[in-house]
Amino acid sequence: MARDAGMKRIILLGATGSIGASTLDVVRTHRDEFRIVAASALRSRARCEAIAAEFGARAYIGENAALRAVEENDADICLVATVGASGIAPTLAAIAKGMDIALATKEVMVMAGELATRKARERGVRFLPVDSEHSAIFQCMGGDVHAQGVARLILTASGGPFIDSPADLSRVSVAEALNHPRWKMGPKVTIDSSTMMNKGFEVLEARWLFDVDTSRIDVVVHPESIVHSLVTFADGATLAQLSPPDMRVAIQYALSAPRRLASERESLDLASLGALTFRRPDETRFPCLRLVKEAAARGGCATAVLAAADEWAVAAFLDGRIAYTDIARCVERSLEAAPHFACESVDAVFEAARWTTAFLSTGGQAR
Numbered sequence: 439m440a441r442d443a444g445m446k447r448i449i450l451l452g453a454t455g456s457i458g459a460s461t462l463d464v465v466r467t468h469r470d471e472f473r474i475v476a477a478s479a480l481r482s483r484a485r486c487e488a489i490a491a492e493f494g495a496r497a498y499i500g501e502n503a504a505l506r507a508v509e510e511n512d513a514d515i516c517l518v519a520t521v522g523a524s525g526i527a528p529t530l531a532a533i534a535k536g537m538d539i540a541l542a543t544k545e546v547m548v549m550a551g552e553l554a555t556r557k558a559r560e561r562g563v564r565f566l567p568v569d570s571e572h573s574a575i576f577q578c579m580g581g582d583v584h585a586q587g588v589a590r591l592i593l594t595a596s597g598g599p600f601i602d603s604p605a606d607l608s609r610v611s612v613a614e615a616l617n618h619p620r621w622k623m624g625p626k627v628t629i630d631s632s633t634m635m636n637k638g639f640e641v642l643e644a645r646w647l648f649d650v651d652t653s654r655i656d657v658v659v660h661p662e663s664i665v666h667s668l669v670t671f672a673d674g675a676t677l678a679q680l681s682p683p684d685m686r687v688a689i690q691y692a693l694s695a696p697r698r699l700a701s702e703r704e705s706l707d708l709a710s711l712g713a714l715t716f717r718r719p720d721e722t723r724f725p726c727l728r729l730v731k732e733a734a735a736r737g738g739c740a741t742a743v744l745a746a747a748d749e750w751a752v753a754a755f756l757d758g759r760i761a762y763t764d765i766a767r768c769v770e771r772s773l774e775a776a777p778h779f780a781c782e783s784v785d786a787v788f789e790a791a792r793w794t795t796a797f798l799s800t801g802g803q804a805r
């Protein structure tokens with residue numbers, strides 16, 4: 439197919455998921471701006487083929503589909519919206535081919551942020567944040583992840599179901615932990631939201647996306663989830679981004695930045711919102727926030743150890759094998775016991791993850 443000048447070609451990885459659907463909506467509204475050239479899914483064959491037919495794209499389905507979609511197509515932007523570590527290899531392949539990366543899959547930065555951002559710098563490609571907090575920061579920076587004069591980043595967090603009670607978190611049941619007050623999400627991310635590990639992952643994502651040390655990234659609890667995040671600049675000014683919670687705002691900006699495209703979406707009615715509230719998170723109650731910063735300070739693949747330990751521990755909690763408060767304990771013990779893994783290659787990242795799973799599977803947290 440001939441290439442239209444100015445039209446951005448997009449490879450959409452994870453096209454059949456929630457972010458994929460929102461991306462397709464954005465493209466439908468702006469067919470003169472964006473074209474999907476390839477779409478991938480893991481299992482949803484019929485849905486992926488329907489997407490390909492609607493958008494004149496190639497469909498890729500299966501275990502290695504995301505990687506093949508990148509290897510067999512050229513595009514301006516690769517939008518990565520698969521789940522977990524599966525996003526790492528296709529992201530690195532897209533960088534090697536010179537594509538900008540619109541990133542939804544935070545594990546790419548949590549587990550391989552140092553490697554991925556180094557490769558992107560060497561190849562001269564951009565990371566375009568899709569996660570709503572990181573999009574907010576990106577928007578406050580005027581669409582430049584390396585904006586000048588940034589003093590601090592402030593990520594907002596809804597706080598999850600256990601922000602104030604119960605006093606004793608060790609007795610929290612699986613059903614209670616899965617009952618998020620604001621969003622319906624998959625079980626892993628719901629538990630991660632309740633322990634605030636998910637916010638910790640976002641701190642790491644911000645660390646690499648914006649090249650800001652974790653000591654200059656704050657988390658503030660904001661239960662209304664209207665302010666998506668903020669940036670404090672060197673002159674003391676703080677800019678915030680506010681919008682109704684709709685991932686299409688963030689996705690559209692990732693694809694168009696620094697331009698803003700029109701949309702029919704509703705904007706905020708501030709007077710009807712009334713008050714917006716903010717407070718500090720309690721790191722004693724939510725030790726995962728502290729562990730994330732400790733892992734970042736250790737360097738190498740320590741954050742891959744952190745992510746793998748959390749994955750193992752959340753699964754064990756959901757299976758009834760460990761208590762809720764053991765999730766953070768598993769992560770802490772793994773970080774203490776892990777050898778230093780230099781983060782030189784994607785193999786090193788997966789080796790660190792495998793070491794962690796083996797450590798916890800053989801009772802490491804109790805040693």
Ligand SMILES: NC(=O)c1ccc[n+]([C@@H]2O[C@H](COP(=O)([O-])OP(=O)(O)OC[C@H]3O[C@@H](n4cnc5c(N)ncnc54)[C@H](OP(=O)(O)O)[C@@H]3O)[C@@H](O)[C@H]2O)c1
Pocket residue numbers: 451452453454455456457458478479480481482483500501504518519520521522524542543544545568569570627685
């Ligand atoms: N949803 C949100 O609002 C949101 C916000 C910020 C960040 N994120 C992040 O964005 C990513 C996508 O989220 P989502 O909510 O769109 O997830 P989702 O609804 O579960 O969709 C995941 C997509 O990835 C595919 N997929 C799943 N496992 C895969 C694997 N191992 N290898 C390759 N493809 C795989 C799925 O294909 P099948 O349909 O065939 O299973 C589907 O197309 C996640 O990392 C999430 O944390 C999501």
